[in-house]
Amino acid sequence: MNVLVIGRGGREHSLVQKFAESHQVGRVFAAPGNAGMSQVAECIDTSEQDFDGLVAFAQESNVGLTVVGPENPLLAGLVDAFQEADLPVFGPTKAAALIEGSKHFAKQLMQEYEIPTAGYAAFSDVEAAQAYIKEKGAPIVVKADGLAAGKGVVVAESLDEALSAAEDMLKNGQFGDASREIVVEEFLAGEEFSLMAFVNGSNVYPMLPAKDHKRAFDGDQGPNTGGMGAFAPVQALNNSSYAFAVEEILKPVAAAMVAEGRSFTGILYAGLIETSEGPKVIEFNARFGDPETQVVLPLLENDLVQVMMDVLDGKKPDLTWSEGVCAGVVVASEGYPGAYEKGRPLPEVEVDDDGFVVHAGTAWEDGKYVSSGGRVLLIGSKGNDLAQALDRTYQSLHPFENQSDFFYRRDIGRSSVSSAASHADIE
Known part of the structure; x- marks a missing residue:
């Protein structure tokens, strides 16, 4: 079948890469895509917000599955438009995507259905x-x-x-x-992690837990960003906490959405924190996380197309995961998440067989890649453990070491490596 991925960032590039591996897939389209995606997909010059154009393209190109990456078109009702045209689409409706679109709504939902989260109040x-x-x-x-x-x-x-x-x-x-409107929440102390799941109504199929790094600079300093790096799985997360997150958070919130007449189909993302009282919810997203997707999907051994089709058909996908750890570090434009310049040439990056490059904000000009966004690339690698995955990743980042136009965090996952080492010493 032909597959259409809607979006232009790193998350969508990872999806395109995964779909390109499938023996079931004929052509992979990306709308609008980015320069890096064009290596494995046909990029279509159609905006994520051009609903009529996207529906028409899917009809004309015999697209058997459309996957919506970013949140804005989900909140605007793109899935609804595809459903009205009787086109197979993977993602939540506008009503269901409100779980990300309004933090107040999400907090009310959690409060009503007794899903653990921080205390809060909302104000206008x-x-x-x-x-x-x-x-x-x-x-x-x-x-x-x-x-x-x-x-x-x-x-x-x-x-x-x-x-x-x-x-x-x-x-x-x-x-x-x-x-x-704003939401003011109590501060929760603990280790944060992300848990994504394939969802259809009350059916929930969780993925591996991942750890994102939101702050711009080393030592978790600076402003919040869209994410500066990630790794998966989170080996410090014990089995009971993972089970609690699935059974007491993901499954109840999926059931709550059904009860509220907002049945959710697609990827439900839970941003969680391991507190002294157990995992609690920081936020929900209605789609794949970015950059968590870039380190989770490389570990998925299943055919992603088959997984999504099974979920849509109400079948349980038998998710299988490769051993080891996957880590990724974001290269960002100097100034991000504030103002930054575009059009800066990128140095060549070399990765080994376990490494990969994911494009987020790039363009192709005069025979070379240049920057076109705040988060430019994610460079990652798989390894037997987190230390090896990170060492391989940072080795591939050497071309950016003395680049004044770009920066990256040099401590992604390092505290977790140190923690694992200290635990080993204790044992």
Whole structure:
């Protein structure tokens, strides 16, 4: 069959790479795609928001499965448009995607169905929000209610920082419509991890847990980003915590969405934190995480097309995973997540048989790749353990060491390697 991937980032490049491996797939299309995707897919000059154009292309090109990568078209109802045209599509409807589109909705849902998460309050009035912040004290978390490209969260370590964040969002419109309402949450201490699952209604099929690194700079310093690197699986996560996350969080929230008349089909992403009281929810997303997808899919031994078709047909996919660990590090444009320049030439990158390069914000100009986004590439590798996967990854990053136009974190996964080593010493 022919497969269409909608999106232009690293997550979509990983999907394209995985679909290209399938013996069931004839042609892989990406709309609009990016320069790197054109190596394994046919890029179509159609925007993610051009619903009529995407539906028409899928009809004309005999597309047997469409997969929607990014959140914005999901929230705008792209899956609904494909369903109305009777086209096979993998992703949640507009109603179901609200679990990502409104943090207030997600918090209300978790509160009503007793799904463990941080205490919170929602505000559209800045003075009320600031009064609540003063009452609760710091550290505290301030979030824009709507979509803000992964940047609408402030983990405030001081009262002044939290008060300023509330003012920036509600009064100054920092994130436009996305911050007309904010959610203020209690700060949760613990190790964060991501858990994605294939979902159809109340049927939930979890993937390997992954660890993302959101802060821009080493030592978890600087502003939040869309993600600067990741690895999977999270070997420090014990079996009981993983089982709790599946049985007490993922399955109940899928059932809750059915009960609310918003039955979810697609990829449900849970951003979780391992607290002293067990795993709790930080956020839900309605699609594959980025960059978690880039390190989870290389470990999936199944044919991804078959998995998705089975899920859509109500069949249980027997997910199998390769041994070892996969790690990836993001190369970003200098200045990201703030202002940055585009069109900067990229050095050549070499990877071994266990390594890979995922394009996120690149273009092809004058016979070479240049930057066209904040997150430019993800370079990754598989290894027998996390230390080996990271060593291989960082070896491939050497061409970027003295590049003033780009930067990357040099400590992705390193604390987990140190933790694993100390545990081994104790044993």
